[in-house]
Amino acid sequence: MxxxxxxxxxxxxxxxxxxxxxxxxxxxxxxxxxxxxxxxxxxxxxxxxxxxxxxxxxxxxxxxxxxxxxxxxxxxxxxxxxxxxxxxxxxxxxxxxxxxxxxxxxxxxxxxxxxLLVAGLLLRLGSSDYKLLYKSKNSWVVEQMGTGTHMLMSPKYVNEATVLPMTA
Structure with missing residues (x-):
């Protein structure tokens, strides 16, 4: 159809x-x-x-x-x-x-x-890793690991991302 x-x-x-x-x-x-x-x-x-x-x-x-x-x-x-x-x-x-x-x-x-979604959680989306910093309305403010860039990540992408294990 x-x-x-x-x-x-x-x-x-x-x-x-x-x-x-x-x-x-x-x-x-x-x-x-x-x-x-x-x-x-x-x-x-x-x-x-x-x-x-x-x-x-x-x-x-x-x-x-x-x-x-x-x-x-x-x-x-x-x-x-x-x-x-x-x-x-x-x-x-x-x-x-x-x-x-x-x-x-x-x-x-x-x-x-x-x-599970709490500040400090590490996520992988595509080939980039991100750290959840804090929730801002519906989205999360994240830090792109390696570059230190802060950006908004929508719930759609947060849900698609893979949760990474926390390292000591």
Missing amino acids: GWYGTNLRSKQDLINELNKDIPSSSTLIQSSTVGNHYWQLFERKDNGERWILLSLLSVYDGLWGYKSICDSSFPYYYTCPIGMIKKAGKSACETANKWRETVLQHHEEKKARKK
């Missing part, structure tokens, strides 16, 4: 359109936007089965488009809110269940990693 282009010029307009385009066999229970991931929880009207749909949102030349992936296809994205996973419950589809378990595990690992 590919990407669908639209003539919509805002992310919110696209989300509004996705909310209108609901299968007649289902009811929208909950939705949530996480960055450019739009999550929707549906319930089938005939049997009460719940399923999650991820729409990846993207903008090109000022026009928004999307690609939708059902949880039964194991979307390989794990930003789905925990509350939505819990509301979805068990699925008749084992692939969907495995994906839901993976999402919960991802959130647990993220929570555990957040507890």
Whole structure:
């Protein structure tokens, strides 16, 4: 399945359109936007089965488009809110269940990693090493080892970095 282009010029307009385009066999229970991931929880009207749909949102030349992936296809994205996973419950589809378990595990690992992030921790990102100095709003102020340069590192890069063992 590919990407669908639209003539919509805002992310919110696209989300509004996705909310209108609901299968007649289902009811929208909950939705949530996480960055450019739009999550929707549906319930089938005939049997009460719940399923999650991820729409990846993207903008090109000022026009928004999307690609939708059902949880039964194991979307390989794990930003789905925990509350939505819990509301979805068990699925008749084992692939969907495995994906839901993976999402919960991802959130647990993220929570555990957040507890590890303290001033003085050493990280490696690419070929450079950094020392966390202090938190500044959402980002960390880091020192690039070897150069002494101070810079802001966004949570995205902090989470992608490898934690280095502390040396004496």
